[in-house]
Amino acid sequence: MTTLRLYNTLTRQKEDFAPLDPDNVRLYVCGPTVYDYAHIGNARPVIVFDVLYRLLRHVYGADHVTYVRNITDIDDKINARAAEVAAAKNVSVEAARAEITAATAKQYLDDVTALGCLPPTHTPRATEYVKQMVAMIGKLVADGHAYPAEGHVLFDVSSKPDYGKLARRSLDEMLAGARVEVAPYKKNPMDFVLWKPSDDLTPGWESPWGRGRPGWHIECSAMGEALLGETFDIHGGGIDLMFPHHENEIAQSESAHHDHQLAKVWMHNGFLQVEGEKMSKSLGNFVTINELLKDWRGDVVRFNMLKTHYRQPIDWTSQGLVESFNTLANWFRTFSLSSEMSQPIADSVLEALSDDLNTPKMIAELHVLYRDGKHELLASTLKALGFSGDIEDPKIAVGSEGAIAIEQQIAARTAARKAKNFAESDRIRDELLAKGIVLKDGPNGTTWEVKR
């Protein structure tokens, strides 16, 4: 059996991966907060961990991997939007919240599916697990790891001696760098919120500490526990979540579970920049997955994402997308992917992926397969990696009528060439080119494609 090596943020080194239970390998990845379209940065962990999910399924068997990716539908940004919608439509904040999150979550799942990502085994929503969150908070309070204060419940970081082990930062260091005002009711400035009170205009749930809502970190702890148990194999997410989110998740879960380790391996994907700059709404370079999919098929986006190793920062550029498109176009004009093909993965690719998801190496190996004429193996490998084989330009859908017209033009050109009427044949070629159609003369006749 293939041995995977994965970089573990906890130990800061690559380790051989040995599942707690090979019959049920468990993976948790932090999903989106659903208040707006997901952007291309959100797509990175989804694609990266989908590759990991596929790899685990390949190695341990498709029925022996449980993948949980949550949807956060309790959040103050959502609440802010819900308040606006509630006021505008004269509905309750609860109804507005439900409407916003349902629509955004559906959009997210559609986008991610278009990127070739398999649905996780479970996609829990935070609102469905409030009961479990309240129970976990209650346990933490009872055990002295948390305390109520002014309607809030706070986690007491001093009760967790190894707090900071993931981020590798001591409490003193965190305090030295702190730049935020500390709420007066906190015992320790680093204490974080498990539960906070809701007013009448904010969605809330009943709890022993009054009507309120859970803090962000406890959501993942509760959902992870409910679906994967106290200890699971791999926890993934963006590197920006390492602190405080993941650190706090560890603190909560391990404190509630008699110090049983939350996850054996922590994996973090690097950040993404757009054309060399940090992506932000103010810079106007904010790219949503949805917009991107209007210009490029999911295969192109997926391939482009995998050209960079997941732990490296990635610079998202249009030049890169064109390059990715051209590569795939080159392959898919030689062979196609069929849905019923068996899906063996080339050994060289498996080897690259097994080394901490070395996808740049994997792509190099794909090129080698192509160069060596192993088209069938290349096709099945791509299929197994989540590619569909469809990279037609979504903007220039020629359609069957358009295709027939083009074929007629090509026939006319071929006839002109046979008659050595090159002025006419070149005219037809130029005319098609003006419409964005490129002709390619090969030994078996002329083919065409949309220029990119």
Next chain:
RNA sequence: GGCCACGUGGCGGAGUGGUGACGCAGCGGUCUGCAAAACCGCGUACCCCGGUUCAAUUCCGGGCGUGGCCUCCA
């Protein structure tokens, strides 16, 4: 200010203590009426300065640069 990553040819991007991955672009060629495509061939790169070593891009130290985190953020 504190903490942490990273710095490979025109570009993207692997890897290694000692024979220059892979792709794009570029150059040359085959083919073609021509062009494109396709195919074949061509590249002595590893931020700077010290140190260790027979040998460093690869290990160690320092410097510079870029990015991230410390606050919601994938």
